[in-house]
Every structure is written in C-alpha cells, then in structure tokens.
Amino acid sequence: MKRIAFVALVLALAACSKKAADTGSGSGSASGSAVVATDTGSAMAAGSAGSGSAMAAGSDTGSGSAAAGAGSGSGSGSATAAGSDSGSGSAAGAGSEEKTEFDKLTHDQKADFMKKNVVPPMKAAFQKFDAKKYANFGCKTCHGKDPKATKWKMPNPKLPKLDFAALDAGKQEPKAAEFMAKVVKPQMAKILGENELDEAHPDGFGCLECHEKKK
Numbered sequence: 001m002k003r004i005a006f007v008a009l010v011l012a013l014a015a016c017s018k019k020a021a022d023t024g025s026g027s028g029s030a031s032g033s034a035v036v037a038t039d040t041g042s043a044m045a046a047g048s049a050g051s052g053s054a055m056a057a058g059s060d061t062g063s064g065s066a067a068a069g070a071g072s073g074s075g076s077g078s079a080t081a082a083g084s085d086s087g088s089g090s091a092a093g094a095g096s097e098e099k100t101e102f103d104k105l106t107h108d109q110k111a112d113f114m115k116k117n118v119v120p121p122m123k124a125a126f127q128k129f130d131a132k133k134y135a136n137f138g139c140k141t142c143h144g145k146d147p148k149a150t151k152w153k154m155p156n157p158k159l160p161k162l163d164f165a166a167l168d169a170g171k172q173e174p175k176a177a178e179f180m181a182k183v184v185k186p187q188m189a190k191i192l193g194e195n196e197l198d199e200a201h202p203d204g205f206g207c208l209e210c211h212e213k214k215k
Contacts, residue, residue, distance in 0.1 A: 162208070185206065189204060
C-alpha cells in the first residue's frame with residue numbers, strides 16, 4: 001500500500017509540473033510585440049495581454065498587411081501595418097508627395113478653375129504692372145498662342161527662359177523679376193492652395209511652374 005501511495009504521489013507531482021510548464025510557455029500574461037522594417041516603410045505591431053507575437057510589414061504598393069497572434073492567456077492580439085512608398089495603408093504612411101487639390105482636377109475642371117480663379121486676378125495684376133503690354137491678357141499670355149496644340153503644357157518654352165544667376169544679380173529684367181517674385185508667385189500659390197517655393201517648401205509653387213530654366 002505504501003509503495004502504491006508513493007507511486008501515485010510521484011505521478012501527481014509530475015502531472016502538476018507538466019501543467020505548470022504548459023501554462024508558462026507561449027505568451028502567458030506578457031504582451032508580445034514585433035517591429036518589422038522594410039525598404040518602403042516600417043510597421044509596428046503589439047500583442048495585447050495574453051497574446052502571442054505578431055508581425056506586420058509594409059508593402060511596395062502601400063497596402064498594409066495584418067497578422068494576429070493568439071495564446072493561451074486572456075485574449076488575442078492583432079497587428080496593423082503602416083508605411084509604404086505611396087503613403088497608403090491601414091494607417092498613416094510615409095512616402096510620396098501628395099497631389100495638390102488642383103492636380104486632382106480633371107482637364108475641364110482645371111480649365112474652369114483657371115478661367116474663374118486665375119485669369120481675373122492675374123489680368124488685373126499684369127495690367128497694373130504694364131497696361132499696354134498686357135492689354136489683351138488671357139490664357140494665351142502664359143500658355144502660348146495655341147494652347148490646345150500643346151495641350152496646355154507647362155512650363156511654356158515660349159516664355160522667357162530664366163537665368164537665376166542673372167536674376168540674383170539683377171541683370172535679367174529686374175523690374176519684371178521683382179513683379180513676378182513679389183506679386184505673381186505669391187498670388188498664384190495662394191490661388192492654387194500651395195506654399196510658395198522656398199527652403200522650407202522645396203515642392204512649393206515657383207518660377208519654373210511657368211518658365212523654363214536657361215541652360
């Protein structure tokens with residue numbers, strides 16, 4: 001009887017030890033987390049209490065992926081990927097420059113916008129600067145004699161080409177350059193809902209939106 005009781009005790013202890021080991025393995029009450037960085041972005045995932053590890057990665061196309069970790073604890077965790085070349089995904093992504101509101105318009109919408117919002121104030125500004133030269137200010141003033149043939153392409157090669165060294169030295173049409181810099185550029189940027197081109201805004205509206213650079 002004593003021998004049988006001893007064997008039963010040993011088996012019971014072994015069973016308890018195995019159960020404790022099973023419970024302690026996996027995630028337990030700790031939260032698992034994973035950070036995966038990719039060439040196109042980064043993604044962070046964190047498991048909740050009682051969850052297993054989770055993995056998430058950004059993709060070339062900007063579509064996020066998600067993975068859920070589960071364990072033997074109180075719940076399951078999930079992960080969401082963020083970050084991609086296109087700036088899209090299931091969360092805020094880092095990547096490409098966003099288009100302006102004007103860029104998103106169709107051709108007809110752009111034409112209508114220009115007629116209503118650009119031509120009137122620019123006509124007034126240019127005619128104030130030189131009433132005689134810009135007496136017939138209109139779309140062709142900036143887009144050329146046959147805008148339809150060039151598909152309204154900008155910058156317009158027919159406009160004066162800019163020599164920035166000469167401009168800085170005040171040697172290329174200084175009065176016109178000052179007018180463009182102080183009146184046209186800031187007004188156009190405001191109308192289009194953009195920042196002016198400067199060191200803080202390298203993608204802002206600048207002279208080369210309309211003019212080509214002199215080579």
